[in-house]
Amino acid sequence: MQLTETENQAYFDKHKAREKACAAWLKQQGKAVRKPVLLAAAAGIANGLGVIGQSAALAFILQAVIIDKLPWTSLITPFMVLAAVFILRSVCVYLHQTWGFEAGAQVRASVRQRLFDRFLTLGPAAIKQRQSGELAAVTLEQVDALENYFSRYLPQQMIVGVLPLIMIGVVMPVNWVVGLIFLVTGPLVPVFMALVGMGAASANRSQFLAMARMSGYFLDRLQGLETLKLFGQATRELTNINKIADGFREKTMAVLRIAFLSSAILEFFSAVAVALVAVYVGLGLLGLVHFGPAEQISLGESLFVLLLAPEFFMPLRQLAINYHDRAAALGAADAILAILEQDAEASSDSDCTLVPKLQLGNPEGEALGNRSCVALPPASMQVAASRDGKLELLSPSSQAGVWELANLIEFNNVSKSYGKRQVLTGINLRIAAGEKIALVGESGAGKTTLLNLLLGFEASTEGRVLLNGLPVNRECAAKAIAWVGQNAYIFHGTIKDNIALTDPDASEQRVIDAAQAAGVTEFSAQLPEGLLTPIGERGYGLSGGQVQRIALARVFLKNADIILLDEPTANLDAANKALLLDVIDRLFADKTLIIASHDPDVIQRMNRRIALQQGRLVS
Incomplete structure (x- = not known):
């Protein structure tokens, strides 16, 4: 059953199980691309480790130049380390993007193939019941919406599970107060991300549904443009298309409002946390704070934790941004599953065994090429060659010298209905070959x-x-x-x-x-x-x-x-x-x-x- 937009929203509001089913389907698709996702996550973690090394090298160099007054010649090794870290991070960023794209591309190709296979399974009669523009929108735009979930969100989810903990472990021995600030403020980002993002999946579903409806409506009117112009309705339909486009624009803006709202909130919390670290470290260097390690803190240590503070929140903020890719993927998965789960009418699973035609005077039954095949009848029938080289099916009642041509097509008490509407009733029909x-x-x-x-x-x-x-x-x-x-x-x-x-x-x-x-x-x-x-x-x-x-x-x-x-x-x-x-x-x-x-x-x-x-x- 195809739901209207209002019914679709009400259904999801009442049946959270559907959203869980969509999430489970996405997780299932992720198993097929686990390797590139893991490689993308590993590259992201390696990049984060490079950030730690980069911050340590910069802090050491500035401490040596400003406080220790070391000669520049003694800093060649730290500068070489810093250059190596820059190169390593560049390579990691490249690999992170490449493997992430590979995961997304594999999923898109797989899902599109499954949709095409499903279209073949459903057949022309079932496909004609849906708008071609809507099917095109699902196959193209909504499958494309899955890419960022696998190329960005899943790897970033793994990175967030590892990298912030490593950074806290590195910072704690240097300055445990800053480590506590990271530990307390870090979880606030995903918590508020989830709270703000609750409506994102719903908004994305509405947007995708509106886009599919708009695509179907526009394609239908485009195909019937000649008829519309002949009946003087082209201008009216143009007005309707503008209204539908405006509705799609409003739903798109609703998705963007949620995205901007969540970004603003997350930026606020990360900025507050970085400010706390900066204030504590700064006041400690000025000797105005006597709590924790502030009294013994050096410039190098201060610069190290201060440089790491924004980088600590960067993976969390990136996950928050990519969280909307998850919401978009959930909305797209719903539309895709609506097709993949659509019941195809039951058809016979009988094998279509082929045999070659036989030619009169050719007892060996030599095949006449791929053009010479018909379906093999049941074993109860006999096969004989006719005078024109075609395969004839002979009924078992045939007696010697009297050959009966068996029915090629047979309808046995066939009825067909669509819901409560009866289309065919009790059809009994036999059609012989050549009729x-x-x-x-x-x-x-x-x-x-x-x-x-x-x-x-x-x-x-x-x-x-x-x-x-x-x-x-x-x-x-x-x-x-x-x-x-x-x-x-x-x-x-x-x-x-x-x-x-x-x-x-x-x-x-x-x-x-x-x-x-x-x-x-x-x-x-x-x-x-x-x-x-x-x-x-x-x-x-x-x-x-x-x-x-x-x-x-x-x-x-x-x-x-x-x-x-x-x-x-x-x-x-x-x-x-x-x-x-x-x-x-x-x-x-x-x-x-x-x-x-x-x-x-x-x-x-x-x-x-x-x-x-x-x-x-x-x-």
Whole structure:
């Protein structure tokens, strides 16, 4: 279920367990990048140790020059040590950034791959229920929001757990009062950081949700700009987009307000602590304080603890800054988990075992190439070669000399519902190999849903869909079936690239043959670069008939045994429709062909008619 922004906020306010689940998921992702995170933290700790050495070297040099009046020649070694420390710190900073980036990059790549895999698992039917702009925002911006959590926050968390304790241990023997100041004031920074940051995750969730909604709304309106302008609604939608953008701006500013507020508070406490150290050390040097080691304190010791004071709070302040990266990651993790946890409709786990087609007079069953595979039927069926070289499935009831062609496609009491809405009810249907089927019915009768079940895009609520005797799953369907939807999608690229989409490894001659067979070369020959002519996204620059021919060329190149076409002649004039139907008859004469259509000309050309009415089979 997809929550509105208000519902989303209320859900998180009432169910803190969700936030814990997001934090646990982030922790789980961190296990995969533990090594680069540890290396980044080690480099940060080494840099902190360099700060201690740098402060000690500077304090020693100033004590020697100002108080002890030592000659400059005696300070060559301390200066060399100081230079070495500078170089070491530079290397540590570089390694800290590099390994941190590596951790973030690995997580982003892994999560994006998991999202892509999930999109494939959910399938086209489930993906269409969400806005494409929203999915793009989650895959890009919200996955990117995870990076700083792993590249900055996690290493800094480890650094804070080690480095301040080392600094306190170093300072205590020098000046235990300053060590106590560090010990008392240091924990105040993370405490107030947590208090101020409580609302940061909530604000980031609202910001991410608003960004996803804005992305989806803007992309939808951009794709429908022509329709909006035709109906005179472009100006109104521009106003709506401005309002949505303003809402996103307000939520972004709310996140920034929290960030600036927390930074101000943390700067205040660290400044107060550094001031306490400076006042104590300064008054001790002037002989105005007689508490603790102030009376015996030297300039070198004073400079050492004073130089370390701001560096002691630096890791804590950096963690406070990076704490907002954690809040952003929690907000992003919620959106990502909403997709990863989305239930995919159950589909059969049956293996799609392939066998080669057999050719008459070829008893060894020599494979005819990767174009010659169909799903293997159950063991109860027999296999024989037909006269045209296709694999035929023979029922066990066949007697000697009398061979029955088994059903290629079978719907057994199939029903499909979406929640309380029943789309298909009690469908019993058998389609044999080579049949030409017209699937007819009014809009909303369930034609597209029936095709989606056969393609494995969706799973039936009741009953089973069988392909060659096996329950349909998406893998089997993809190997045995070629499909062209109502609006064939054309990608930005050349005509040749779009045809070769079904088989990127196909030879150039095979692509040309498919283009010629589908009639693509009839219009591509008139274009400047023929099949290499670039075309725009969604077929910009081509007519509807030309787009359909490219889609049919894809199907022909795949050479599947079953062809599904969904309203192939929609929005075509009579001349282009006749040409397209001739191409379909020619290309798929020896295939099992199922066409969902209202067009009488299409129905007339098929040898069998299957009618749906309100989700029920009527003929």
